[in-house]
Amino acid sequence: MNLPYTTSQDKAPFFLMAGSCAIESKDLAYEIAERIKQITDSMGIPFIFKGSYRKANRTKIDSFTGIGDILALEILKEVGEHFQVPTVTDIHESAEAFMAAPYVDVLQIPAFLCRQTDLLAAAAQTGKAVNIKKGQFMSGASMKFAVEKVKHENPEALVYLTDRGNSFGYGDLVVDFRNLPEMAAFQVPVIMDCTHSLQRPNQGSGVTGGQPALIETIAKAAIAVGADGLFIETHPNPSIAKSDGANMLPLDQLEGLLEKLLKIREAIL
Template identity: 80%
Template sequence: MNIPKLKNLDKNNFFLMAGSCAIENRDLAFEIAEKIKGITDQFGIPFIFKGSYRKANRTKLNSFTGIGDIPALEILKEVGEYYDLPTVTDIHESDEAAMAAPYVDVLQIPAFLCRQTDLLAAAAKTGKAVNIKKGQFMSGPSMGFAVEKVLHENPNAQVFLTDRGNSFGYGDLVVDYRNIPEMQAHGVPVVMDCTHSLQQPNQGTGVTGGKPQLIETIAKAAIAVGADGLFIETHPNPAVAKSDGANMLPLDKLEALLEKLVRVRQAIV
């Protein structure tokens, strides 16, 4: 993987994409980045800081969507420069690719949009790395076409795929770990999203639920199967997070979890 500022990349270890769901404010972003960087430096885990500058996919009309696109993107850029970290954020429409690209190192395609050809092409044309989340309605083998769309526009693009579970009924998800090796067969690194895969979407209350107590289970299994990276949303106090608090990992539990996962990785390499 060739992402600027991605340090300590080692085939014997996984990389981590982590941060809060949304950029809520500058102080919180810096607090989370500093804490995660300290932990990942300790364990030699390459780290990409994650934060969404806007939440376009929300259940209710009055749900929090962001603090403003450019202010949030400027915070992401500042975090990346201050801590010398690569950063990743979601884009939702084709014209957002060029807007977001100057601020981050990786453009992420949300799961619901992984088939949007124009969006994938726009991300590829920026020259940034592209992380495509597997749709909840997609199989691992079918994601090869999404990779193909990016590489058609930019044959040198760095692409990786992220699994975040598959729809299981109307309000739950289930992880099919066959998707990890099946997506690796496309010749790209594969990430397991350990928090969104535990969402309970489309609840009648209008607020997405989750099962954060199973984050460790999802993460351990993914590493054991051979995932190249993990995606974990984390927050000092998920109960007051403005987005996806129901399935985020409390920040103070991250170190113990990563310590276990490093041992799992060492056991299988």
């Protein structure tokens, strides 16, 4: 499956990583993937379908974690084959890299784990593309070492770097857009995570909050700064999503948002 390698200097649209936070069911995954593909095909935007086969980083012991690893991975593979789109999922331990690799095109390293050398090395060894989320505790410039770890294991690996904000106090995040050009200096595509960067993590209720009304603001700024791609979690009804509903974009708002973003992209080229 061809993966986008758009850079901010290319006269091409940004690419989009999008889908629900977690794989909740086959029907929902198909519904979301079908709608996003319709929209992105009509606009000429390269699309990678995202879904987590398991949510390992949960606040409470009884939080939803998944429907079963292999079942969810099989759904991801079916979505990719049915809609002819690349797919991405996150991994949490080295052994998971080799488990997930046969089912997806991109292995994603969660932000909290971006310094885990063995995990990065294992992802690289699979031969899959690797999307590394910048830690909430790190600068964009410091992510060069994560790229080096992947390239050390596989010099030909396609590496993406994704910003998702920085910790600001105990329960909030703030986006420093200097991180995007800093990471682009490593000659890899850079992505802005427009939904997780608006989380309000570690709330006293045990449920992560968010500010989805600002997704458009973050996305517009990211494109203006030169992001190569956007990461957006979306759901037909975020209020009933089993994971991260508080900061997801309603699916019916995606098309209008992308139309605005394409105009910004065209203006800065």
